[in-house]
Amino acid sequence: MKLSKQDILKALETISVPGEGQNMIESGAVKNVNVFGDEVVVDITIKNPSLQAKKRTEVDILKTIHDKVYQKAKVKTNISVEAPAKPKTNTIKGNPIPGINNIIAVASGKGGVGKSTITANLAVTLAKMGFKVGVLDADIYGPSMPIMFDVADEKPLAVNVDGKSKMKPIENYGVKILSIGFFTQPNQAVVWRGPMAAKALNQMIFDAAWGELDFLLLDLPPGTGDIHLSIMQSLPITGAVVVSTPQNVALADAKKGVAMFQQESINVPVLGIVENMAYFTPAELPENKYYIFGQEGAKHLSEDLEVPFLGEIPLVQSIREAGDAGRPAGLQTGTPLEEAFENLTRNVVEEVVRRNEDLPPTEAIKITTMAGCSAVKK
Numbered sequence: 001m002k003l004s005k006q007d008i009l010k011a012l013e014t015i016s017v018p019g020e021g022q023n024m025i026e027s028g029a030v031k032n033v034n035v036f037g038d039e040v041v042v043d044i045t046i047k048n049p050s051l052q053a054k055k056r057t058e059v060d061i062l063k064t065i066h067d068k069v070y071q072k073a074k075v076k077t078n079i080s081v082e083a084p085a086k087p088k089t090n091t092i093k094g095n096p097i098p099g100i101n102n103i104i105a106v107a108s109g110k111g112g113v114g115k116s117t118i119t120a121n122l123a124v125t126l127a128k129m130g131f132k133v134g135v136l137d138a139d140i141y142g143p144s145m146p147i148m149f150d151v152a153d154e155k156p157l158a159v160n161v162d163g164k165s166k167m168k169p170i171e172n173y174g175v176k177i178l179s180i181g182f183f184t185q186p187n188q189a190v191v192w193r194g195p196m197a198a199k200a201l202n203q204m205i206f207d208a209a210w211g212e213l214d215f216l217l218l219d220l221p222p223g224t225g226d227i228h229l230s231i232m233q234s235l236p237i238t239g240a241v242v243v244s245t246p247q248n249v250a251l252a253d254a255k256k257g258v259a260m261f262q263q264e265s266i267n268v269p270v271l272g273i274v275e276n277m278a279y280f281t282p283a284e285l286p287e288n289k290y291y292i293f294g295q296e297g298a299k300h301l302s303e304d305l306e307v308p309f310l311g312e313i314p315l316v317q318s319i320r321e322a323g324d325a326g327r328p329a330g331l332q333t334g335t336p337l338e339e340a341f342e343n344l345t346r347n348v349v350e351e352v353v354r355r356n357e358d359l360p361p362t363e364a365i366k367i368t369t370m371a372g373c374s375a376v377k378k
């Protein structure tokens with residue numbers, strides 16, 4: 001039987017090299033394919049030098065060609081390893097993603113401190129400032145972006161981009177959104193392991209039609225587990241924002257969160273800490289501040305850890321109501337809340353600019369536009 005090279009290439013487009021996001025044709029890993037009758041020779045270059053990665057690559061190629069093209073094909077795989085140079089501090093991991101300039105992970109050590117609320121409000125405020133923004137809701141334990149953006153009933157459609165079928169993010173308030181919640185049933189318990197979550201997220205990044213983005217905000221699950229490791233090692237994250245309340249139990253977990261980003265195997269720059277629910281202000285007494293979770297705890301933590309303090313957001317009923325109603329409070333105009341979210345967002349952008357300046361030019365991820373952000377002091 002004579003096999004067609006085209007069929008082999010098509011089959012190989014359905015698999016990726018272990019640990020690399022894009023499929024092995026698109027990523028350029030497959031260097032050459034030769035077909036002689038029923039014999040196929042695949043030349044491939046991988047980055048992971050481990051024996052296990054080589055074996056997996058070989059088996060995946062063999063199995064895919066057998067399953068998708070011809071059961072009895074004789075397949076030979078020539079694997080060479082091109083290990084990337086040892087990363088310097090502050091380098092970006094994972095494959096750069098064409099069109100996406102900065103990926104910012106929003107994390108919290110403790111659950112329920114308002115990480116998703118801060119992500120949603122950062123996103124709408126960045127969009128108001130003129131940036132192109134996307135949100136990727138990676139909170140596998142409780143994806144909340146569909147509700148916070150009032151798009152819970154939507155399902156992403158497939159679109160054709162350069163001959164490939166890609167997922168089209170849902171858009172609202174000028175923000176493009178993909179969420180793990182769009183693909184699970186609301187009342188279905190999904191048990192995710194780290195590599196599974198990383199794979200799903202990789203798909204939502206690499207197989208989605210995000211277009212050009214200045215910022216992609218990644219709403220991480222709470223905590224500091226294996227799932228975070230998998231996600232962060234597979235994506236080129238520019239920097240992380242850690243959210244905490246001023247309360248001691250939250251601060252202890254936020255400290256672990258910062259340590260997680262700074263550990264050698266992750267090494268994602270921490271852009272800073274946000275203090276959420278910094279104080280309570282009743283709507284009828286806007287001048288009164290009640291420090292119900294303690295005062296300036298997150299601010300002091302950022303000083304202790306020598307990471308920037310990005311800003312404080314009060315605990316107010318309208319933030320909760322806005323989140324539940326699917327219209328983030330940052331969309332308000334002319335209110336103290338709008339100002340608080342603008343201050344926070346400006347500080348985040350400033351830290352991204354500063355962080356990108358620290359990188360060698362080839363690795364630096366640049367902001368493409370500072371539209372609407374004239375107050376950024378740079």
Ligand SMILES: Nc1ncnc2c1ncn2[C@@H]1O[C@H](COP(=O)(O)OP(=O)(O)OP(=O)(O)O)[C@@H](O)[C@H]1O
Nearest residue numbers: 111112113114115116117222314315316319320323
């Ligand atoms: N500053 C705030 N003022 C009032 N309510 C807030 C504020 N921040 C968050 N909330 C409310 O607190 C609850 C938890 O917030 P959110 O879901 O953003 O937290 P989270 O840290 O993302 O939680 P999870 O751990 O489930 O991911 C929500 O009901 C939200 O509306």
